Amino acid sequence: MRFFNLYCAKKRIFVGNFAGSGYQFACQSASYDIFSTLEAMFIKNDRIALRCAEPTDAQLIYRWENDREVWRVSGTYVPYTRFQIEQFLLSNNDLFSQKQLRLMIVRCDDASPIGCLDLYDYDPINERVSIGILIDKPFRRQGHAQAALALCLDYVFHDLMLHQAHCVIDELNVESRHLFEKQGFVLCGRRKEWIKTAEGFLDELEYQRVNEVG
Secondary structure, three states: OOOOEOOOEEOEOOOOOOOOOOOOOOOOOOOOOHHHHHHHOOEEOOOEEEEEOOHHHHHHHHHHHOOHHHHHHHOOOOOOOHHHHHHHHHHOOOHHHHOOEEEEEEEOOOOOEEEEEEEEEEEOOOOEEEEEEEEOHHHOOOOHHHHHHHHHHHHHHHHOOOOEEEEEEEOOOHHHHHHHHHOOOEEEEEEEEEEEEOOEEEEEEEEEEEOOOO
C-alpha cells in the first residue's frame, strides 16, 4: 500500500522549513498517552508531529484511500477494504522488512491526525526512498504539508542516512510541485503521456533531492 503526493503528488505531499536537530522517533502500540508521547518521542516541531500509523487509524485511512477525488494522484484504481488496511497496519508497516512506512501527521495542540506521509520503494543499497504525502481537505493550505515534509527529510537524511529522496507528480498538480520544489527537490525527468485520465493523457514528472551532506 502506497500513498500520494497530494494537496498532494503521486503517492506523495506538504510546509515551511521546520526541520531541526534534537527530535526523537518511535513506533509504539496504541496503549500509551498520546500527549506525553508527543512530548517525548515523536519527530515534531512546535506545530505538527509524525508518528507511525496505528491500527486505530484504519477508519481514517480507509476514508482517505477510498476518496475517488484523489485516485488520479495516488495511482489507485480499485477501493481498499478496511480489513486490508488493518492488516497492512498490523503486519506490513515496516520500512526495513517491507520497504515502506506510513506515518501519520498530527497537530501538536490536540494530537489530531490531519494527514499521512509515506516512505516507500526504500532501497538501502542505493540509499534512496520515495516520498508521498496527503493532507486532509479541511487542513490544506495551512502550511502543514511543508512542515511535515521538512521533518520527514530530516529523518530520511540524518537518521536513515540516505543519499536521496524522490517523488513523482502529475503535470497538473501544481501545488505539490511547488511543495517539493520549496524543499529543494529538482525536476529530473518527464514521462510523456504516462497517466490516463478521462480528459486524456498527462505527463508524469520525477523530482529528486540529493543529500549534499551525506
